[in-house]
Amino acid sequence: MRRANLNSWLLAAPLTGVLVMFLILPILLIVAVSFWTADAFTFRPDFQFDNYRYLFGSAVAWKVFGLTFMMAGIVWAVTLVIGFTIAFFLAFHVRTQKWQMALFLLTTIPFWTSNIIRMISWIPLLGKNGLVNQTLMGAGIIDEPLQWLLYSSFSVCLAFVHLYTLFMVVPIFNTMMRIDKSLIEAARDGGASGFQILTNVIIPLSKPGIMIGSIFVIALVMSDFVTTRFMSGSQLANVGRLISNDIGLLQYPSAAATAVVLLISVLLTIGAMLRLVDIRKEL
Amino acid sequence: MSKMRYSRRNILKGGAAAVAASAFPAPMIWAQDIKNVVLRQAGTGVSAFNEVAAKVKEDLGFTLEMTALDSDAVTQRAATQPDSYDIADIEYWICKKVWPTGNLQAMDISKITNYDKIAGTFRDGKLTPDSVIAQGTAPHTVGFVEGPGSTTFSTQDSGWMTLIPTIYNADTLGIRPDLIGRPIESWAELLNPEFKGKASILDISSIGIMDMAMVCEAMGEIQYADKGNMTTDEIDKTIGIFMEAKKAGQFRAFWKSFDESVNLMASGEVVIQSMWSPAITAVKAQGVPCVYQPLKEGYRSWGGGIGLSAGLSGLPLDAAYEYINWYLSGWVGGFLMRQGYYSAVPETSKLFMSEDEWGFWYEGKAATGDIVSPGGTVIEQAGAVRDGGSFLDRMGKVACWNSVMDENQYMVRKWNEFVAA
Structure with a gap:
């Protein structure tokens, strides 16, 4: 008995060690540094709240946090609709497993290129002289190229959706595959319409997948800074960019304070979502 | 030994x-x-x-x-x-x-x-x-x-x-002469409404603020005692002018890295912007006309x-x-x-350059043969003249040097607001 107990401790130890070393300690360090002071070149241990006072007192910071939440909300809603539709199609309309896997792999295409290449490749599509504008102008729908297609909040959202829809598809597809097909047959036999089957059977049973996907998407969008910078042509700022600007200017304590606030707000968001669905119970 | x-x-x-x-x-x-x-x-x-x-x-x-x-x-x-x-x-x-x-x-x-x-x-x-x-x-x-x-x-x-x-x-502004179609002579052109949605400035605060100052001074909006060492008041005014321009949609994008500036210019998204000399060369190497435009107020x-x-x-x-x-x-x-x-x-x-290279790059003379970049691509053909002319012409017209201000911290915060606005 004791031996088994020791064994399970030993088995858990490596992972615990790794998590403490590389997750818990760094986060504690960030929290500690957020109370330090900094001048032009150096920062030194201290315990004061200036970094937080500046952050909460700055209109720009509020605006940037607002924008970050708004982006996360929009991208979440769009990826949810698209991701759910794709997963639904893959799980219930594609008959053979071979085709399911082949089509599933296709959804990973956006990850085959690097960020820089992606950023450049949007220009010929969405730019002033890009394909979209030329097509619209050729069809006589618009007279002047649409400016807001590129380097705008639209293009940032588009890039996020393009990138992160996969993170919705995977978990939703996974839970849908596990739905017992006989439940759907039973619903149909009971006289339910297709829409009723969707809302009363499939959506409730897919909830855990939807929740996991939502957590991925929200956490990724809120922590991003590269996509926002490239796709807005540096004209929009989200929280990630505030942090990276601070780091570039050697203001580590202020960057740490922003990071702590971001971490807490992401945790709160995810905590609230988990209150709605108990993932563990549903799995 | x-x-x-x-x-x-x-x-x-x-x-x-x-x-x-x-x-x-x-x-x-x-x-x-x-x-x-x-x-x-x-x-x-x-x-x-x-x-x-x-x-x-x-x-x-x-x-x-x-x-x-x-x-x-x-x-x-x-x-x-x-x-x-x-x-x-x-x-x-x-x-x-x-x-x-x-x-x-x-x-x-x-x-x-x-x-x-x-x-x-x-x-x-x-x-x-x-x-x-x-x-x-x-x-x-x-x-x-x-x-x-x-x-x-x-x-x-x-x-x-x-x-x-x-x-x-x-350094000066880079322009696309083919898309502008008229002479550009002043830094003030960067904020000319004619180029609404077609201008860009670099997003590196210490250098960008100097380009901004060159523009504000050329527009006659602000007279600086020293552009390299602004007062907080001057910083506020300078950033204020650019903040308004940004809100009015003057800028297509900002750039931070060399390749971004090249892409913006080569794709025609931007026709006038802050630029560095090798970026001009890179745009030209793609066969796109681009000029490192000398301006009457001088160089940064x-x-x-x-x-x-x-x-x-x-x-x-x-x-x-x-x-x-x-x-x-x-x-x-x-x-x-x-x-x-x-x-x-x-x-x-x-001693390490050919006579033609020396004439082109340093003396501002017309090239007599192909001018080749260190990478081996031909960037200028015979007859071409360097933008801005000779060494003395260019370095003799420096209006201000990159600098660090006493109010650097303040300027940086303002710059962040400008980007986030």
Whole structure:
């Protein structure tokens, strides 16, 4: 008995060690540094709240946090609709497993290129002289190229959706595959319409997948800074960019304070979502 | 044991080179020892070329390890981690920030062979005897200190130099002449509503604010006492003008890295923007017309140099002086001149450039044959003339130097607001 107990401790130890070393300690360090002071070149241990006072007192910071939440909300809603539709199609309309896997792999295409290449490749599509504008102008729908297609909040959202829809598809597809097909047959036999089957059977049973996907998407969008910078042509700022600007200017304590606030707000968001669905119970 | 043979002697050709080589006081360094020396150079990307490190190994025998960082990171490293580098390859405004920390050591100009040939801009600030010294952190104002160990800058040539100048240039706006179709003569054009949604500025606060100042002054909106050292009031006004322009949709995008500026220009998304000289070359190399437009208000200029870490002594210090003397002896100068930069000792660079290259890049003459970039692509054909003309024409019209302001922290916060607005 004791031996088994020791064994399970030993088995858990490596992972615990790794998590403490590389997750818990760094986060504690960030929290500690957020109370330090900094001048032009150096920062030194201290315990004061200036970094937080500046952050909460700055209109720009509020605006940037607002924008970050708004982006996360929009991208979440769009990826949810698209991701759910794709997963639904893959799980219930594609008959053979071979085709399911082949089509599933296709959804990973956006990850085959690097960020820089992606950023450049949007220009010929969405730019002033890009394909979209030329097509619209050729069809006589618009007279002047649409400016807001590129380097705008639209293009940032588009890039996020393009990138992160996969993170919705995977978990939703996974839970849908596990739905017992006989439940759907039973619903149909009971006289339910297709829409009723969707809302009363499939959506409730897919909830855990939807929740996991939502957590991925929200956490990724809120922590991003590269996509926002490239796709807005540096004209929009989200929280990630505030942090990276601070780091570039050697203001580590202020960057740490922003990071702590971001971490807490992401945790709160995810905590609230988990209150709605108990993932563990549903799995 | 044999004394080290300076292979530079084999490479330099002609009488002038022989004179330079014999005037060079060969220090007592044993070839075997110097081969083991490794000099670590940390610097901004502008001059960190692998070709230079390879040539150092070939000519001098020792190893040069180069780390390229952005300006902010270099400043930080130079100021806070003096043990992590032997040679700091930095800009003069960074020197102004870093020197007071005492992490760099002054250099004895009597050990610098070509000191007398260094361009006047870096010695007394005057390119020609009647030049007017521009605003901002002009290199000669932070180029000398009182003596070894001193942390106060000397106003004149004291014999102890902070940085040995290596590379500099005059920056201006880049334009797409084919898409604009009319002459551009003033910095004020950047905010001309005609280019609404087609303009860009660089998102690097310390340099961007200077471009902004050039524009605001050209528009007649603000008169600066010193663009290189603005008051908080001037910073507010300058950023305010650009904030309004941003809200009105003047800017298509901002850029932070070299390749972004190239893409914006080459794709036609932007027709007028802040730009750096090699970016113009890169756009032209794609076959797209692009001009580094000289403007009537003058240029915003910058200069870089190499400084020695305070911790450097003994053999590595001798090797570092070797390196500096080699740097100024011409090969690197020629290499940099072909990128569109200027060498601090133009005379020696001439020995390593063809007559046509020298005429095109330095004298502003029409090219007589193809002008080829160091990468091997033809960037100009016969008959082409460099934008802005000769060295004296361009460097003689500097309106201000890149600088660091007393109100730097304040400016940076304002800049962040501008980006987020």
